[in-house]
Amino acid sequence: MKFTKMQGLGNDYVYIDCFSERVENPEALAVRIADRHFGVGGDGLILICPSEIAPVRMRMFNADGSEGKMCGNGVRCVARYAFDHGLVKTRRFAVETGAGLREAEVLEREVSIDMGEVKLDGELVEPITVDGRETSMTPVNVGNPHAVYLVDSLEALKGLDLEKIGPAYEHHPRFPEGVNSEFLYVESPEKLHMRVYERGSGETLACGTGATAVAFAAMERDLAAERVTVELLGGSLQLERLSNGHFRMTGPAVEVFSGCYFSE
Template identity: 55%
Template sequence: MKFVKMQGAGNDYVYVDCFKEKVKNPSEIAIKVSDRHFGVGSDGLILICPSDIADVKMDMYNADGSRGLMCGNGARCVAKYAYDHGYVKSENFTMETCAGIKYIKVEPKNGKAEYINVNMGKAVITSEFPEKILINGEEKEFIGVDIGNPHAVYYVDSLEKLHNMDLNRVGEYYEKHERFPQKVNSEFIYIKDRKNIYMRVWERGSGETLACGTGACASAFATIKKGDCDTSVRVHLLGGDLDISLENDEIYMRGKAEYVFTGEINF
């Protein structure tokens, strides 16, 4: 199987061009290629596919083999690949995902996609504002957000506390809490000012990742609705920055996507 590894803000996936390749048992393959010791090493597997209802289709699987509904960083990488390889013919095109059709705008440089803008659609608050739950015996407050997949946004009061969180120890308590029967993506946010927030994320099915596009959108949306930031905000993640804006209740995400390497693997 030929593949390309790509990353958006450090959120890395193995991508397969299914215009040319056929992938059987993608859940099993996702587990194998994601292993950072015995596989390629990634946050999951994403298939770049033809679509009957859009210009291109994204089919994603988390590192544990579970199917993902949406991945913002993955969508940017799929958009870059499709544009750079001529599968789409315009700087504006559509992408089919399990969370619906997404609208893409590419900002090219020297004939290749440099920045990619994704209209992520509308988000919905899914909790009380805020809601309190017990995590490992400690009371925590979160704001629930659905943006095609479920998120719980938690706030910390200093950048030091954010950096010092031991997510490897406590992340699964958040992900698998009984409040979230389908599990949940958990974002931890420090608000620096009205234009900048800092974020770490524990993704369901993958653990802590360097970035999460839908998580950045959910966190920005929750913070805007709290009245604590402007309608355009930069989200600083471990792997890089994303610009998120809210316009007419639609969430827009802008950032880069980059190739890491190509390869071929046998199963």
């Protein structure tokens, strides 16, 4: 089975072109192929598929085999692959995702995505107790669930032991299907810093939907301007709230290598 490894800010997935390859059991394949010791290695598996309503369709699977509806870094890479490999002929086109259609524009070095409508999924500042600690968060829906937690300083953000505390946030009873958890420090109205513990994958270097959720939460709480740079462990993304309420995300999408996976 031919595959391509791609990454957006270090958020890396194994991509399979289902215009030419067939995947019978993507849930099981995701667990095997994403293993960084016994497989190709990555944060999960993404299938680039034919679509009845768009030029291409994205199916995204986390490293634990669970299927997600949306992945911001993933959809940028799908758009880049589709254009570079001739699946589409124009630089602007729609990508079908589990969360609906997402409009993409492939630029020279980056890819821009209309992330669609972002919604508050509860109270703007909602109290919550995580592992016995009382805190607060902003619940956000970006086609998948997010919880954004404010952190007092950049040092505190860097000092978080997400490997230890992350599971308690991901599996909190407030979110029976699990949640992506973002930890946000506001440096200025134009610059935000975040770390993310992704549902089904653990801490990753970047999360596009997470960056969108962070930008939305900061803007709604009057902490950020309508256009911001979000700094993640793997690099930076540009987020802008459009006049129709949608969010536009712009960032890199890089093809790393291709190969042949000998599936079981």
